[in-house]
Amino acid sequence: MTATPTITPTVPLADAPLEALRDAWGNHLVTLAREYPDLLVLDGDLANSTRADIFKDALPDRFLEMGIAEQNMLGVAAGLATVGYVPWISTFVPFLVKRALDQIRVVIAQPHLNVKMCGAYSGILTSKTGKTHQSVEDLSIMRAMPGMVTIVPADANELRSAMDAMMRHDGPMYLRVTRDASPVIFGPDHRFEIGRGVLLRDGGDVGIISTGVETIRALEAADLLAADGISASVLHLPTIKPLDVEAIVAVAARTGRIVTAEDHTVIGGLGGAVAETLAEHHPTRMRRIGWQDVYGESAPNDFLLEKYGLSARHIAEAAKGLM
Amino acid sequence: MTVAEPGSARTAAGGPRPSLTELQRTSIETRRLIMQSIHTAGAGHVGGPLSVTDLLVNLYFDRMHLDPAQPDLADRDRLILSKGHSSIALYTVLALRGYLPVSELATFDAANSRLQGHPDMTILPGLDMSTGSLGQGLSPGVGMAIGARMRGLPFHTWVILGDGEIQEGQVWEAAFTGARYGLSNLTAIVDYNKLPQYGWPHESGHTRETPIEDPGGKFAAFGWHVVECDGHDHGSIRAACDAALAHTHGPTCIVAHTIKGKGISFSEGDYLWHAKVPSAAELERALAELDAQEIALEGRA
Numbered sequence: 060m061t062a063t064p065t066i067t068p069t070v071p072l073a074d075a076p077l078e079a080l081r082d083a084w085g086n087h088l089v090t091l092a093r094e095y096p097d098l099l100v101l102d103g104d105l106a107n108s109t110r111a112d113i114f115k116d117a118l119p120d121r122f123l124e125m126g127i128a129e130q131n132m133l134g135v136a137a138g139l140a141t142v143g144y145v146p147w148i149s150t151f152v153p154f155l156v157k158r159a160l161d162q163i164r165v166v167i168a169q170p171h172l173n174v175k176m177c178g179a180y181s182g183i184l185t186s187k188t189g190k191t192h193q194s195v196e197d198l199s200i201m202r203a204m205p206g207m208v209t210i211v212p213a214d215a216n217e218l219r220s221a222m223d224a225m226m227r228h229d230g231p232m233y234l235r236v237t238r239d240a241s242p243v244i245f246g247p248d249h250r251f252e253i254g255r256g257v258l259l260r261d262g263g264d265v266g267i268i269s270t271g272v273e274t275i276r277a278l279e280a281a282d283l284l285a286a287d288g289i290s291a292s293v294l295h296l297p298t299i300k301p302l303d304v305e306a307i308v309a310v311a312a313r314t315g316r317i318v319t320a321e322d323h324t325v326i327g328g329l330g331g332a333v334a335e336t337l338a339e340h341h342p343t344r345m346r347r348i349g350w351q352d353v354y355g356e357s358a359p360n361d362f363l364l365e366k367y368g369l370s371a372r373h374i375a376e377a378a379k380g381l382m
Numbered sequence: 383m384t385v386a387e388p389g390s391a392r393t394a395a396g397g398p399r400p401s402l403t404e405l406q407r408t409s410i411e412t413r414r415l416i417m418q419s420i421h422t423a424g425a426g427h428v429g430g431p432l433s434v435t436d437l438l439v440n441l442y443f444d445r446m447h448l449d450p451a452q453p454d455l456a457d458r459d460r461l462i463l464s465k466g467h468s469s470i471a472l473y474t475v476l477a478l479r480g481y482l483p484v485s486e487l488a489t490f491d492a493a494n495s496r497l498q499g500h501p502d503m504t505i506l507p508g509l510d511m512s513t514g515s516l517g518q519g520l521s522p523g524v525g526m527a528i529g530a531r532m533r534g535l536p537f538h539t540w541v542i543l544g545d546g547e548i549q550e551g552q553v554w555e556a557a558f559t560g561a562r563y564g565l566s567n568l569t570a571i572v573d574y575n576k577l578p579q580y581g582w583p584h585e586s587g588h589t590r591e592t593p594i595e596d597p598g599g600k601f602a603a604f605g606w607h608v609v610e611c612d613g614h615d616h617g618s619i620r621a622a623c624d625a626a627l628a629h630t631h632g633p634t635c636i637v638a639h640t641i642k643g644k645g646i647s648f649s650e651g652d653y654l655w656h657a658k659v660p661s662a663a664e665l666e667r668a669l670a671e672l673d674a675q676e677i678a679l680e681g682r683a
Binding site for chain 1: 502503513518525527528532551555558559
């Protein structure tokens, strides 16, 4: 490799303040809406969960309640987009990506309309709601759609910056938003760029490639590995599509061992995307951390992360398995 | 929300309003071109395009505010052909209206054509929405109508639904929402030709059951103003559209009673002509029948 990779600094986890991405999302929509008069929010009767209610309270004339009818909501958004509005959709991931999948495909993705689809309560940590409300395969589905930008931020600051980028980008986009408070690891000046990976640690023994809030656990895993004398790179990919192929290949070339980590099935999401990329560009030994082709259940967060193999310990053990 | 007065200057881009005879003549020419295009393409639908022909001719030549030279005009009236498999009828009417050369109809379904099997708004100017997966067209219509009201734009949104596709649940989500938002700038027209592609067999064994009973009653139950018309009589269609625009307390549904395969004796009312390519002999016979209709029309005029 040529140039020394640039490391993006993160706040030490012990010092990181906590902020829920859904709260940041609701508040930042209000900020964005004051700058962009065409921004509208559409809700599927979940605003007080997704925190679209923050927007509703601040800008009621630009909030459209669509009721429990997601397929229609996506179509209405498409119609609004043709009149020049920029609709932001708010509902839980399963009811967006899977309930309304054909609507996303036919009236948003295929006509390439400027609709921002935000899947709330993403991943397994959905406040004890169980498998109907957990999202295990949304990234695989969305990244398979031609032209669909797919974004999974790690913390509230990156989410805000990603939302700014979404407003500047004309076309269909999917954003994952988690429910619970999580550490804010990036500073307020952190800049998200569509399709650009963020290198957080530069170690030579193993490369951990992660996305979303699972990146927090990837950083914890790097610390666990360091305690055992193993030096890990951590590459955070906040965009699953377009994928930062160069950054993936670079970390694989530097370490020769890759572990992917995501709060999502290992089939077709981040792990699948990285495996496809490396198989084609730089074959590398790999392990994939994520849901192992199963549906979840309702239980406390720590139990779920442990049972479904998403904890820092699981990532670290997968890395050791490659040594 | 203000809507145009019936027959006002917003109609048909300010041009003089055509006579009913002129509209009928355009319908005959549309049917002629549909049959020729399907024969040339060797693929496509016949029954649905022929049943929706008069509705499209009426809207594009008698009703809608539009300018083919400016297909993106902000205040143009919108049309969504939710039953996208009748695309050849829409393309033909758009061609006759000046959006594309009539000669381009020969490219329907061909390689690199702008005239896709189902309407693709990304490649053909004048299409207000891509359609093809049934049951999806009314929701974007609701979005356009809400958008028009929020923007203060005077355009009206027309959505043509097939009677078969209103079996889809999303149609009723959109119906609920359209009424909930009181969208008097939105009209759904059900092309009620009463025959599906396959559906349930009729007890006679020779035809199929109506896909859905009493669509007007169902839309009325969802809070829509409902008007019925003869979907092959331009005077009746015109009156129904007038009634839709005159209604200012929510959306209107026009149930247009039609005949699948209308205008050609051997396709009328035969569900097997849903998607069937006419042979050279059948095309010749169809064109002869249409010629005879035109001669009869001129005789009456």
